[in-house]
Amino acid sequence: MVTEEQIREYLSEYRDPFLKEDLVDAKVLKNIEIKGDIAHISLKLGFPLGEYAKQLETDLTQFLSEKDSSIDIEIDISWRVDAHVHPAKVQAMPNVKNIIAVASGKGGVGKSTTSVNLALALSALGANVGILDADIYGPSMPIMLGMQGKNPETIDKKSILPIESHGLQSMSIGYLVKPEQAMVWRGPMASGALQQLINDTQWKDLDYLIIDLPPGTGDIQLTMAQKIPVTAAVVVTTPQDIALADARKAVTMFNKVSVPVLGVVENMAMHTCSNCGHEEHIFGQGGGETLAQEIGVELLGSLPLSLNIREQTDAGEPTVVKEPESDVTKRYVDIAQRMAAKLSLEAKDFKASFPSISIENT
Numbered sequence: 001m002v003t004e005e006q007i008r009e010y011l012s013e014y015r016d017p018f019l020k021e022d023l024v025d026a027k028v029l030k031n032i033e034i035k036g037d038i039a040h041i042s043l044k045l046g047f048p049l050g051e052y053a054k055q056l057e058t059d060l061t062q063f064l065s066e067k068d069s070s071i072d073i074e075i076d077i078s079w080r081v082d083a084h085v086h087p088a089k090v091q092a093m094p095n096v097k098n099i100i101a102v103a104s105g106k107g108g109v110g111k112s113t114t115s116v117n118l119a120l121a122l123s124a125l126g127a128n129v130g131i132l133d134a135d136i137y138g139p140s141m142p143i144m145l146g147m148q149g150k151n152p153e154t155i156d157k158k159s160i161l162p163i164e165s166h167g168l169q170s171m172s173i174g175y176l177v178k179p180e181q182a183m184v185w186r187g188p189m190a191s192g193a194l195q196q197l198i199n200d201t202q203w204k205d206l207d208y209l210i211i212d213l214p215p216g217t218g219d220i221q222l223t224m225a226q227k228i229p230v231t232a233a234v235v236v237t238t239p240q241d242i243a244l245a246d247a248r249k250a251v252t253m254f255n256k257v258s259v260p261v262l263g264v265v266e267n268m269a270m271h272t273c274s275n276c277g278h279e280e281h282i283f284g285q286g287g288g289e290t291l292a293q294e295i296g297v298e299l300l301g302s303l304p305l306s307l308n309i310r311e312q313t314d315a316g317e318p319t320v321v322k323e324p325e326s327d328v329t330k331r332y333v334d335i336a337q338r339m340a341a342k343l344s345l346e347a348k349d350f351k352a353s354f355p356s357i358s359i360e361n362t
């Protein structure tokens with residue numbers, strides 16, 4: 001007869017590919033109960049699982065039966081996103097459990113495209129997600145979400161409601177003023193407008209708020225990383241040496257303000273010929289991996305330079321919603337799950353958790 005202790009021992013040998021830790025160390029094991037000949041195991045993970053719940057169940061059942069073929073197993077897998085500690089100790093944003101800032105050291109590397117597709121991927125996995133376009137001078141979210149020309153509803157003469165599209169809540173200065181208007185703002189006006197967006201938007205119970213930061217690692221970005229209660233950050237880069245050097249600066253900036261960097265995403269890493277399928281690393285190979293190793297962060301994944309990504313996102317239907325079954329979408333979902341799993345291992349902020357929402361998938 002198998003004992004609870006034995007099962008616990010086996011689970012401590014099973015390393016989850018997203019958590020990169022075993023199930024006991026990752027503190028996702030909720031309960032083991034032996035009833036007659038059956039061992040009931042319940043696991044609760046801290047990131048949205050989507051299809052992975054089934055996969056984990058199959059893989060774990062297989063793993064345990066290889067350990068001991070005499071055990072009959074029932075596995076119950078659920079998930080719930082908790083609020084995590086804001087390292088800058090800034091007051092939490094109401095109704096927002098976690099804020100993930102997406103940054104790039106350099107402009108034009110595809111930070112906004114990556115942010116919106118990752119936000120949609122988290123949403124497709126079942127989480128409640130919002131995206132804040134903090135790029136006051138070059139807001140791109142209204143176009144990328146097909147919502148240009150929309151005006152947010154105002155309530156109480158003060159708060160504004162996020163615009164909803166593709167199941168995602170979004171806020172951008174682009175919904176409030178004409179692009180030419182914001183372009184001529186001076187620094188204090190722009191940061192005042194951003195502060196207003198941050199203070200006045202009434203998000204609806206978010207597991208994750210993705211913030212698309214303006215490109216660069218100057219004072220604006222540093223102040224934002226300190227003023228906004230950012231829980232963690234992700235850095236987007238392309239494989240060219242110059243972009244990698246700037247990505248390194250972005251990681252250093254977050255280290256300075258003690259915001260954990262969940263990892264680096266390498267965008268436009270390779271090009272697949274649409275005629276013959278041949279894959280070419282136009283900007284060099286392995287740059288993201290080398291950078292990640294050098295600065296001690298994880299490479300969350302790489303995305304190809306793809307005409308579809310550009311055309312779909314620029315036309316208001318990002319790849320994750322336009323082609324949910326495509327290889328590119330699978331890459332975005334994989335990256336989103338890696339970053340959410342990594343965040344789930346950070347210290348929790350019990351005060352900021354709101355009890356009204358409990359997303360559980362079995």
Ligand SMILES: Nc1ncnc2c1ncn2[C@@H]1O[C@H](COP(=O)(O)OP(=O)(O)OP(=O)(O)O)[C@@H](O)[C@H]1O
Nearest residue numbers: 107108109110111112113215268304305306309310
């Ligand atoms: N993987 C990709 N493949 C092809 N085109 C891409 C890819 N990622 C982004 N692009 C395109 O590159 C252009 C710049 O992307 P995006 O606006 O996301 O960059 P950014 O880093 O946010 O720019 P900025 O620094 O100006 O805010 C867009 O036209 C976008 O469609």
